[in-house]
Amino acid sequence: MIRIKRRSIVVIAFLVVVAMLSVYFYFDPNDSVFFPRCVVKQLTGYDCPGCGSQRAIHALLHGDIVTAWRYNALMLLLLPLSLMLAVAELYQQRFPRLYNILYSRWSILGILAVIIVWTIGRNIW
Amino acid sequence: MEYWIAVNKIKEGPLTEEQIAQRDLAPDTLCWREGLDLWMPIAEVPELAHLFEQKDDDVEQTSVVTPPPLRPMSDSAPATEVPKQLQSQPMQIKLQAIPAKCPPTYLVWAILSTLCCCLPFGIAAIVYASNVKTKFNGGDIEGAMKYSERAALWVIISFVAGLISLPFQIIFSII
Structure with missing residues (x-):
């Protein structure tokens, strides 16, 4: 029962992700007004860690890594890292060392430091 | 064994x-x-x-x-x-209250919520996530579960805040 429920959640999540990715593939957030805009950016004028993600995803889906990097380099770094974190957590029995390293306090605080420094940096330069 | x-x-x-x-x-x-x-x-x-x-x-x-x-x-x-x-x-x-495995850190969700423009809630979730494993390795299973739950809470707050602000985001976008 639990297994069935879990599987259907995975299937639904997969379909949602595919739907969203195809929206971001076919529509350019630069040209369309229907993409949500960052509230933090609108209110404060500063870029938040997520600003540019939508345009970066659009560029990435078209294979334009350079443009994606310009829009949101952090996302480009954190997406593969998140994938690795997810794999390490799901298969922690098989990769105990990887799991222990990635989920130790210092590597998580390191990720946090990168996010903060990069966000400050992108607003200064 | x-x-x-x-x-x-x-x-x-x-x-x-x-x-x-x-x-x-x-x-x-x-x-x-x-x-x-x-x-x-x-x-x-x-x-x-x-x-x-x-x-x-x-x-x-x-x-x-x-x-x-x-x-x-x-x-x-x-x-x-x-x-x-x-x-x-x-x-x-x-x-069942005592898990054999380390409670989840929800770190991936915390990072994704940070990238989805829900500052600063995702950051709070990452801070809590960083403590889960340390507590668990120290034998403090209850503490680890507490931090795990806090991390989950902030991830949820983050996504809910994002959803609530979505109409405003689209209004900004149209203006």
């Missing part, structure tokens, strides 16, 4: 069967090994039960109480069998 035991809520392990045999442990000491979903009284772990049968004067009782293995050996066995066995053992249901 390696075993972990919890004495006064402090996790110890990995221990071998011989090491456990040498210690004078109470039959209700919580024990876990790979393959078990939950911690269970050491006298009820099938491979260790014999250690306690000898010591215990109430031989009859232990042999009756010893449950069949928690996991059915073959995959074809119906999965519903496990909960049924658990129900007949009220003790084990209470034990």
Whole structure:
């Protein structure tokens, strides 16, 4: 029962992700007004860690890594890292060392430091 | 096979069967090994039960109480069998509160919520996530669960805040 429920959640999540990715593939957030805009950016004028993600995803889906990097380099770094974190957590029995390293306090605080420094940096330069 | 035991809520392990045999442990000491979903009284772990049968004067009782293995050996066995066995053992249901594995950190969700423009809630979730494993490794299982729950809470707050602000985001976009 639990297994069935879990599987259907995975299937639904997969379909949602595919739907969203195809929206971001076919529509350019630069040209369309229907993409949500960052509230933090609108209110404060500063870029938040997520600003540019939508345009970066659009560029990435078209294979334009350079443009994606310009829009949101952090996302480009954190997406593969998140994938690795997810794999390490799901298969922690098989990769105990990887799991222990990635989920130790210092590597998580390191990720946090990168996010903060990069966000400050992108607003200064 | 390696075993972990919890004495006064402090996790110890990995221990071998011989090491456990040498210690004078109470039959209700919580024990876990790979393959078990939950911690269970050491006298009820099938491979260790014999250690306690000898010591215990109430031989009859232990042999009756010893449950069949928690996991059915073959995959074809119906999965519903496990909960049924658990129900007949009220003790084990209470034990579900103590996880054998480290509670989830929700770190991936925290990072994704940070990238989805829900500052600063995702950051709070990352800070809580960073403490989960440290607490768990230190034997503080309750503390680890507390931080795990806090991390989950902030991830949820983050996504809910994002959803609530979505109409405003689209209004900004159209203006």
